[in-house]
Amino acid sequence: MKNLLVGLAALTLSLSAGVAGAETVGKIGVDWIGNDIMVDAVADPEVDGVTCHITYFDRSVIDRLKNGNWFEDPSNSSIACRQTGPITIGDIDLGEGGEEVFKSGLSLIWKKLVVNRVYDKPNNTLIYVVHSREIVDGSAKMAISTVPLYNQDVTWKNGAPK
Numbered sequence: 001m002k003n004l005l006v007g008l009a010a011l012t013l014s015l016s017a018g019v020a021g022a023e024t025v026g027k028i029g030v031d032w033i034g035n036d037i038m039v040d041a042v043a044d045p046e047v048d049g050v051t052c053h054i055t056y057f058d059r060s061v062i063d064r065l066k067n068g069n070w071f072e073d074p075s076n077s078s079i080a081c082r083q084t085g086p087i088t089i090g091d092i093d094l095g096e097g098g099e100e101v102f103k104s105g106l107s108l109i110w111k112k113l114v115v116n117r118v119y120d121k122p123n124n125t126l127i128y129v130v131h132s133r134e135i136v137d138g139s140a141k142m143a144i145s146t147v148p149l150y151n152q153d154v155t156w157k158n159g160a161p162k
Contacts, residue, residue, distance in 0.1 A: 021045070021102065022054070042102055044117065044128075046092045049085035050147050052102075052128055054078070056113060077113055079130040081145040088155040094119050098127070121161055124149045 026039030036058045044050045056077040093099040098118030118127040126149065131142040154160075 022104070025053070042115070044081075044101055046090040046101070047087065047117070047126065048090075049083055049087035050081055050126065051084040052079055052081040052115065052145065054102075054113075054115065054130055076141060077130050077132070078143045079115065079128055079145045081126070081128045081147050083147060083152070086155070087147075087149065087152060088157065090157045092117065092119060094121065094161055101128075119161070120146075 022040035022042045024038060025041045026037075028037040028039070029035075030037055038056055038058045040054045040056075042052045042054060044052065054077060096118070098116050100114055101117045102113075102115040104113045113130065113132055115128055115130050118129070119125075120127055126147040128145045128147070129142055130144075
């Protein structure tokens with residue numbers, strides 16, 4: 001039975017280990033049982049020249065065995081997005097709700113780490129919000145980062161918004 005639980009916990013870890021399309025650039029150990037803060041670099045698929053760095057908590061197998069709650073990582077995360085090259089903006093959603101640009105599992109099926117991008121036209125700024133999405137109860141834990149486009153040499157593939 002114990003081997004089954006360890007195997008399930010390891011499977012969960014491998015399924016929820018990072019943000020889809022992300023490159024892990026840092027792993028910071030926070031205690032002796034193997035819990036880590038992961039740091040991923042994620043490029044916006046529709047905005048060349050912008051990279052977001054996302055941090056999130058990755059529970060160890062030992063912590064999962066010790067505390068139960070086998071299939072879930074905490075909702076805590078943080079984000080910082082910056083210009084890392086010439087900015088070229090593709091076909092982005094300019095509506096108030098923006099669009100989801102990244103998603104990764106924080107549990108086997110119930111919770112996702114999500115990054116949404118919103119374009120703030122009056123301030124000519126890209127806004128990135130990281131939060132968790134749960135099937136039943138949403139989480140109020142979120143973080144925000146902005147990339148101002150004002151006075152930048154930005155190429156809009158479909159023409160700048162009017």
